[in-house]
Amino acid sequence: MVSEETLEVPDHLSAAQADFSRAVAFIDGTFVPLSEARIPVRDFGLMYADMTYDVVHTWRGGFFRLEDHLDRFEASCAGLRLAPGLPRNALAALLAELVDRSGLADTLVYFACTRGQAPPGSRDPRTAANRFFAYAQPLVLRGQPDEMRRGLDATISRDIRRIPANSVNPVWKNTHWGDFTRALFLAKDAGFDTTILLDQEGNVAEGPGFNVVAVTREGLLAAEAGVLEGISCRTMMEIAADLGIAGRYGTLAPEILAAADEAFITSTSCGLFPLTRLDGAPIGSGRPGPVTTRLLNTYYRRKNEGWRITPVASLLPNTSRRAS
């Protein structure tokens, strides 16, 4: 029997250590501290949740899978008929400038396009001037480092179901989180760390900002019904394949998740985060398992080696590139 790896938790990504005063935003054509970035109350992004966004992260000064996030953002904009008004190269350069201005190496970079404001009296979204904004802030782990060592205890939301794809297409990243928020309150009330929502047919969909993956005898099984196509989930599938671990997207019944050997959630803010209990009952050993551990450790090792990393400096115009 091979000795098991130990989960290498990125302790430096705790919120307590982050300097949020460095967060920088770009809005209405100017750079401002994130705390000063504001949007008109009549922007349809606020009034009607009419917007899209994406979140990419930098690791040691380089974007991770930037092209994939830009692809998804462009697809979301096209699907929702939003025009950020920035060609792809300019968008990448702008995100790089935000990171550069923050002076941070490990960041979360949020970028959004809202419908904007229509002329007074108009409710027609076709008449609105779309608005782009973005910001870079310190990368912080979803949850505490100690939570990562023990893993999450999630509850399956029984009363609140994920908004179905024939109402709001989850592939176009959106802010329709009312189901998540409601279910999260109920989960916290009951003492759980988070919540997992089912689709209308009763299969696992997703949780607030994460995909769900079960590790079974057959390998990884990622819930695919009516969910956002998570880039971190894809990353774990690719790493698993390289490690000789099978993986597929498919229907994930909650009973299969409960009976899995291991489980984890995936998100840009953590890569993956172990899911060790479901409604209080242990999943497998009730501790982060060997597959989960290998995937996460490999994920960090690869990022450290520059895998799928685009250096921020390589995207900056020469005139604004800082000495570092």
Next chain:
Amino acid sequence: MVSEETLEVPDHLSAAQADFSRAVAFIDGTFVPLSEARIPVRDFGLMYADMTYDVVHTWRGGFFRLEDHLDRFEASCAGLRLAPGLPRNALAALLAELVDRSGLADTLVYFACTRGQAPPGSRDPRTAANRFFAYAQPLVLRGQPDEMRRGLDATISRDIRRIPANSVNPVWKNTHWGDFTRALFLAKDAGFDTTILLDQEGNVAEGPGFNVVAVTREGLLAAEAGVLEGISCRTMMEIAADLGIAGRYGTLAPEILAAADEAFITSTSCGLFPLTRLDGAPIGSGRPGPVTTRLLNTYYRRKNEGWRITPVASLLPNTSRRAS
């Protein structure tokens, strides 16, 4: 046969005639022109559509059904666990002050409570400081006065269904409009004025910001499945009862709507608006019908007589009451 009434269209409520420069907002404790009212981009109201709102209107200097709108706002806040931080009396006084400061007699008054911002790094909605804001702007008719005379041509959205109540409870007024917005784009593409969404069972739910009412041999039939409890819809039901016209809430199949004698939509911005075509085919005569006409005319007559009107001045603290 009794001679039919003529639809009395409020021509003065066209957007072209409105002075939007008078619109006033209250946000973060101060009054500002609406055009300057902004909220932080990290407010969960924007990030996660985590907010509620309501819209009341004033007519000739008085709020119409203010208590009903305050009741609904309080119920929405309680349901969504939002605390606007204003007792009911103070809220009413604040809305009155907004109208007073605008100098307008006929206004739409929007008031909202967002989840607000959580501490940096937190996604837990329980840690956020809720934010209240409100504004008064000129009351403008949904659509043009001429459109009111001919009525709307709506298309039934076949591909996009209304977000179901087990995902987002429609009774708590919310900004989850992605289904409406998508369906509205498709409707406008096809040359229709607006769209009507069905629920997951295929019955009429609601349209973007309005309830749907059919007028049949049995009287009014308002779609009730998974919809916001519209106050204008209730108003029309009450007026109908007083006129000896039966009315009820129930399941409204699109075929029943198509075969109705008349139909209309209800919304605070218009009271009612005739719906005269469905997917291009006339509903009844294809013109605003006698019941629709009587209801609308009675609605305006009653408001002019002060029915369910609370004078704005009666809610102002004495010190801030203006001479008028």
